[in-house]
Amino acid sequence: MRRDRGDHGPRRAPLRDPRPHRAGRLSVLDFGVIASNFRFLVVQGLFGLGGFAGGTLRLAIPAIVLGFVLGIFIGLARLARSRWIRLPATLYVEFFRGVPLVMVIFWIWFIIPQLLRLPIPEYGVALTAFVIFEAAYFGEIVRAGIQSVPRGQVEAATAVGLTGAQTMRFVVLPQAIRNMVPALVTQMIVLFKDTSLASIIGYVDLTKAAQIVNNREIKPFELYLFVAVVYFAFTYSMSRYARRFERRPSAV
Numbered sequence: 001m002r003r004d005r006g007d008h009g010p011r012r013a014p015l016r017d018p019r020p021h022r023a024g025r026l027s028v029l030d031f032g033v034i035a036s037n038f039r040f041l042v043v044q045g046l047f048g049l050g051g052f053a054g055g056t057l058r059l060a061i062p063a064i065v066l067g068f069v070l071g072i073f074i075g076l077a078r079l080a081r082s083r084w085i086r087l088p089a090t091l092y093v094e095f096f097r098g099v100p101l102v103m104v105i106f107w108i109w110f111i112i113p114q115l116l117r118l119p120i121p122e123y124g125v126a127l128t129a130f131v132i133f134e135a136a137y138f139g140e141i142v143r144a145g146i147q148s149v150p151r152g153q154v155e156a157a158t159a160v161g162l163t164g165a166q167t168m169r170f171v172v173l174p175q176a177i178r179n180m181v182p183a184l185v186t187q188m189i190v191l192f193k194d195t196s197l198a199s200i201i202g203y204v205d206l207t208k209a210a211q212i213v214n215n216r217e218i219k220p221f222e223l224y225l226f227v228a229v230v231y232f233a234f235t236y237s238m239s240r241y242a243r244r245f246e247r248r249p250s251a252v
Contacts, residue, residue, distance in 0.1 A: 033219045034226050041223075045209025046230065054204030059123070060192045063130035067191070068184070070131060071138025076168075078143045089139070096136035102197050105129040109201050126198035130191065137187050145180035146172055178246065185242035189235045206230060 034041070040050065048055015077089035096104070108125045120128075149172050157167040199208035210223040217223070 029222060030219060031222050033213070033217050033222050037213045037217070040213065041206065041209050041226070044204060045206040048204075050204075054123075054208065056192070056195050056205040056207075059126055059130065059195050059198060059203070059205065063127055063134060063195075064188050064191055066127075066131045067134035068138045070135035072142050074135055074139030075142025075146065078139060079146060093136045093139055096133050097140075101129070101133050101194055102200065104133045105197060105201060108132075122198070122201050122203040125201055126195075126203050130195070130198075134187065134191050138184070141180050141183045141187060142176070144183070145176035148179045149175045181242050181246050185238055189238055192234060192238075193231060 044050025044054060046056050048058030074089050074092060077085050078093065080086045080089075105125065108120070108129050112125075112128075113120050153171055153175065154167055157171040162170070195205050196207040199205055199211070204212070206227055210227045214220050214223050
């Protein structure tokens, strides 16, 4: 008579392949949260066209343009012969390059409204802080770009009768801008990514919009992966365009 071995002693649980378990965990990821909140994330968070005061591009583009324009004047002032013009520009650059951007945002958010006794909206605070702060870096880039132009170019322009302003406009700046392109694009990329710091004062940029959605949906991986992809797409496109722009004048 055969004995049934299955009736004696504890039975061992069959071994399971851990791979289905991992696949099950991956299946929990729900990227549908991006689609269901796409309008808020992109229209509001990225472009700033929603009901909140915000938008990454709405802040980054004016900050780049105004910061660069102010940086041109600062860079030219750094090269001025007059000490009374050169010294304040130098102090401006050294000061703002020595303090963190978040500190500048806090200064304008807390101190300026008390001095003016007027409330300043989040967008105005963020834009002012970015323009003032980034102008110091753009100014140094402009100064270095102008100094990279061979002095013989200036002497040749003077020899044919161009004034100092004409030499700067038609001879120095066109060559300097080409030399500035790599550093300018790098600084623009830094500014674009730093716009997320404006969320500390309630400014709803792309990162803040993802945080708001995550507080409701609890999908941090999907949301912040989407944010990372958007940032990468913009910064990579800027780098590619800069390389094309850099090669274009050399072919002429």
